[in-house]
Amino acid sequence: MMKPTVDPLAQLTEIRTIMERSSRFISLSGLSGVGAGLVALAGAGIGHWYLRGEYGPGGFLHLLESTASERLRLLPFLVLLAGGMVVAALVVACFFTIRRARAAGQQLWGALAQRLALSLAIPLVAGGVFCLALYWQGATSLVVPGLLVFYGLALLNASKYTLDEIRWLGLTQIVLGLVTIALPGAGLLMFALGFGLGHIGYGLLMYSRYER
Amino acid sequence: MKHLIHTLNKAFDHRVRLGVMAVLMANEVVSFTELKEALDLTDGNLASHVAALEKAGYVAVSKQFVGKKPNTTYAASAEGKEAFQAHLLALEKLLRSGS
Numbered sequence: 001m002m003k004p005t006v007d008p009l010a011q012l013t014e015i016r017t018i019m020e021r022s023s024r025f026i027s028l029s030g031l032s033g034v035g036a037g038l039v040a041l042a043g044a045g046i047g048h049w050y051l052r053g054e055y056g057p058g059g060f061l062h063l064l065e066s067t068a069s070e071r072l073r074l075l076p077f078l079v080l081l082a083g084g085m086v087v088a089a090l091v092v093a094c095f096f097t098i099r100r101a102r103a104a105g106q107q108l109w110g111a112l113a114q115r116l117a118l119s120l121a122i123p124l125v126a127g128g129v130f131c132l133a134l135y136w137q138g139a140t141s142l143v144v145p146g147l148l149v150f151y152g153l154a155l156l157n158a159s160k161y162t163l164d165e166i167r168w169l170g171l172t173q174i175v176l177g178l179v180t181i182a183l184p185g186a187g188l189l190m191f192a193l194g195f196g197l198g199h200i201g202y203g204l205l206m207y208s209r210y211e212r
Numbered sequence: 213m214k215h216l217i218h219t220l221n222k223a224f225d226h227r228v229r230l231g232v233m234a235v236l237m238a239n240e241v242v243s244f245t246e247l248k249e250a251l252d253l254t255d256g257n258l259a260s261h262v263a264a265l266e267k268a269g270y271v272a273v274s275k276q277f278v279g280k281k282p283n284t285t286y287a288a289s290a291e292g293k294e295a296f297q298a299h300l301l302a303l304e305k306l307l308r309s310g311s
Contacts, residue, residue: 008303008304008306008307009307011227011230011303012303012304014227014230014231014234015230015234018234019235019237019238021250022234022235022238022239022242022250023238023239110246110249111242111246
C-alpha cells in the first residue's frame with residue numbers, strides 16, 4: 001500500500017513496468033528462434049538435395065527456368081516441404097516459449113499472445129498465397145524474395161506486441177528479400193540466410209539478453 | 213517540497229489506480245479480466261478502484277454482451293489520459309527536486 005510520503009521513483013518504475021507487461025508478450029524465447037532457424041536450414045538442405053537429384057548440379061537454377069508442367073510436377077513436393085517446415089518451426093517455437101512463460105509466470109494464451117499471433121498470421125497467410133500464385137504463374141525467381149519480404153512485414157507488424165528484437169529481425173528479412181530480387185540465382189542460399197541464420201542469430205541475441 | 217506533493221492528483225493516490233491507468237495508457241481497450249490478470253488483483257479490489265476512476269471521469273466503461281456472457285471493457289477517457297500525463301510529469305518534477 002502507498003504510504004503518505006510519495007516515492008516518485010518507485011511509482012514511475014512500476015508504471016513503466018505495468019505498461020510494458022500489459023502491452024507486450026515478453027515470454028517469447030530466444031531458443032524458439034534458434035529452433036525455427038535450424039528447421040529452416042534443414043528444409044533448405046532437403047530442397048537443395050531433392051532438386052539436385054531431379055536436375056543435377058544446377059538444381060535450383062533449373063527451377064527458375066522450369067516449364068509449367070515441370071512446376072506442376074514439383075508443386076506437391078514444395079508445398080509439403082514448406083508446410084512441414086512451418087509446422088515443425090511452430091512446434092519448436094511454441095515448446096520453448098511455453099517453457100519460458102511457465103517459468104516467468106506470464107499468462108500464455110492471453111489477449112496479448114492472441115493479438116501477437118493474429119498480427120503475425122494475417123500478413124503471413126497473405127504472403128503464402130501470393131507466393132504460391134507467383135510460382136503458379138511462372139515468376140519463380142520472385143518466390144524467395146516474396147517469402148522473405150512478406151515474412152519481414154509480418155514480423156514488423158507483430159513486433160509492437162513483443163520484444164523489440166523482432167522488429168529488427170523483420171527489417172533484416174525485408175532487406176534480404178529485396179536484395180534477392182537482384183540475385184535470383186542465390187535464392188536458396190538467401191532463403192537459408194534469412195530464415196535460417198537470421199532466426200538463429202537473433203534468437204541467440206535474445207537468449208543472451210533476457211534468459212541468462 | 214510540500215507544495216510539489218500537492219500537485220499530485222488525488223485520484224491516483226493508490227497503486228491499484230495507478231496500475232489501472234498505466235494499463236489503459238498502453239492499451240486502447242481492455243476487458244475486466246485482462247485488467248485483472250495484468251495487475252494480479254481480485255474482482256472486488258479491482259472493481260472498487262475502477263469505479264472510483266470512472267466517477268472521476270478518467271475511465272470510460274462500456275458493457276456489451278458476447279452471446280449471453282456480459283463483457284465489460286474499459287478505456288481511458290481523454291480527460292483521464294491528460295490527468296495521468298500531468299501526474300507523471302508531477303512525479304518527475306518531484307524526483308528532480310528531491311535528490
